[in-house]
Amino acid sequence: RKEVEQDPGPFNVPEGATVAFNCTYSNSASQSFFWYRQDCRKEPKLLMSVYSSGNEDGRFTAQLNRASQYISLLIRDSKLSDSATYLCVVNRDGGFKTIFGAGTRLFVKA
Amino acid sequence: DGGITQSPKYLFRKEGQNVTLSCEQNLNHDAMYWYRQDPGQGLRLIYYSQIVNDFQKGDIAEGYSVSREKKESFPLTVTSAQKNPTAFYLCASSIQGGNEKLFFGSGTQLSVL
Numbered sequence: 001r002k003e004v005e006q007d008p009g010p011f012n013v014p015e016g017a018t019v020a021f022n023c024t025y026s027n028s029a030s031q032s033f034f035w036y037r038q039d040c041r042k043e044p045k046l047l048m049s050v051y052s053s054g055n056e057d058g059r060f061t062a063q064l065n066r067a068s069q070y071i072s073l074l075i076r077d078s079k080l081s082d083s084a085t086y087l088c089v090v091n092r093d094g095g096f097k098t099i100f101g102a103g104t105r106l107f108v109k110a
Numbered sequence: 111d112g113g114i115t116q117s118p119k120y121l122f123r124k125e126g127q128n129v130t131l132s133c134e135q136n137l138n139h140d141a142m143y144w145y146r147q148d149p150g151q152g153l154r155l156i157y158y159s160q161i162v163n164d165f166q167k168g169d170i171a172e173g174y175s176v177s178r179e180k181k182e183s184f185p186l187t188v189t190s191a192q193k194n195p196t197a198f199y200l201c202a203s204s205i206q207g208g209n210e211k212l213f214f215g216s217g218t219q220l221s222v223l
Contacts, residue, residue, distance in 0.1 A: 002152075004152065008150065034211075041198065041217070041219070042216065042217070043200055043214035043215060043216050043217055044153070044200070044212075044214055045214070046211050046212070087152065087153075098143075098155065098212070099152070100145075100152035100153040100154075101152050102150060102151050102152045103152065
């Protein structure tokens with residue numbers, strides 16, 4: 001079993017839809033959590049950090065459930081430009097152990 | 111503009127050949143990393159360095175070597191011992207190597223001829 005697991009998708013949604021991605025992690029010692037976005041054959045870029053209290057950045061909302069070892073990302077009012085792969089990322093061991101999920105592919109259609 | 115520069119963008123390796131991927135940053139970051147990405151898989155850590163003249167093996171270091179002679183530079187050599195080198199290689203840096211944001215270069219696609 002992988003330490004960080006994501007549904008690979010692809011998710012195909014129309015513009016304006018709301019879409020949710022889930023991620024689970026297996027190591028309870030994990031300390032910090034992130035969502036990165038990666039466009040095809042480009043570098044990953046930080047989308048947002050994930051906090052236990054939940055956090056929102058515009059159309060994006062991230063949630064963390066430490067008890068269930070579960071992270072989520074909600075995208076509201078999807079845009080064509082949201083089409084990308086979304087990577088769930090978990091840090092432990094003081095930050096040097098960074099585990100990347102394989103990513104969830106999103107296609108937003110007009 | 112500050113950032114991380116990787117070169118070349120595309121690289122081809124002949125059998126038995128060593129090749130070196132360049133990574134330079136002008137962000138004044140202490141920590142630098144090399145990751146490998148294969149299709150449908152997450153990034154896997156090859157090597158990382160917290161300070162100059164020091165580096166540590168990651169999860170898949172076999173067949174690779176690095177150096178960190180300058181803070182700005184962290185080149186990766188893919189040796190002939192790496193039998194499956196075809197992948198997308200990403201260099202990253204962070205301020206101090208803790209639980210903070212990673213900044214990535216634009217990547218190098220390495221293929222075997």
